[in-house]
Amino acid sequence: MELKDKKNITIKDFKLDKKRLRNSFKYAGIGILQAFIGEQNLKIHTVIAILVILAGFILEITTVEWLVCLILIGLVLMAEFFNTAIEYVVDLASPQIHPLAKAAKDTASAGVLMMAIISAIIGLIIFIPHIIEFLGV
Numbered sequence: 317m318e319l320k321d322k323k324n325i326t327i328k329d330f331k332l333d334k335k336r337l338r339n340s341f342k343y344a345g346i347g348i349l350q351a352f353i354g355e356q357n358l359k360i361h362t363v364i365a366i367l368v369i370l371a372g373f374i375l376e377i378t379t380v381e382w383l384v385c386l387i388l389i390g391l392v393l394m395a396e397f398f399n400t401a402i403e404y405v406v407d408l409a410s411p412q413i414h415p416l417a418k419a420a421k422d423t424a425s426a427g428v429l430m431m432a433i434i435s436a437i438i439g440l441i442i443f444i445p446h447i448i449e450f451l452g453v
Contacts, residue, residue, distance in 0.1 A: 351400045358396045361432070365389040368439060375446035384442065388435040395431045399424040 351358050368385055377385070402424040410417035 347397070351397055355396065355400050357428070358393070358400070361392050361396055365393065371443060375443065375450055377442060377446060381442045384438065388438060392428070392431050392435050395428045399428045 352362075368389065372382060372385055403421050406417045406420050
């Protein structure tokens, strides 16, 4: 793809390449499957996300609470995918054990853990009042 002078941009420059678009979704799907196959924590986060969604329906959380939950689910899963990508790249760049490679992988994992902990705390803030109301306590 070549860059053009701003003056020479035409409407046809904004058309989508359907094959490239299809391939980008295909490769993203392959990445999702690859991560699910290889990453135990992604499976755990996905199960928790499903449980949160089910609890949201059962406890009839508000629209704003749904938005917060869905954003947090997306952020945790996104963090896990980025962590997985970082691990793959580090393994490729440094097949031998190296302190910096370990530090990069540990730090990326710490980012996922922090996102998961913050999400759990926010989830408790959202769900505990609904659980108390549901149980009639």
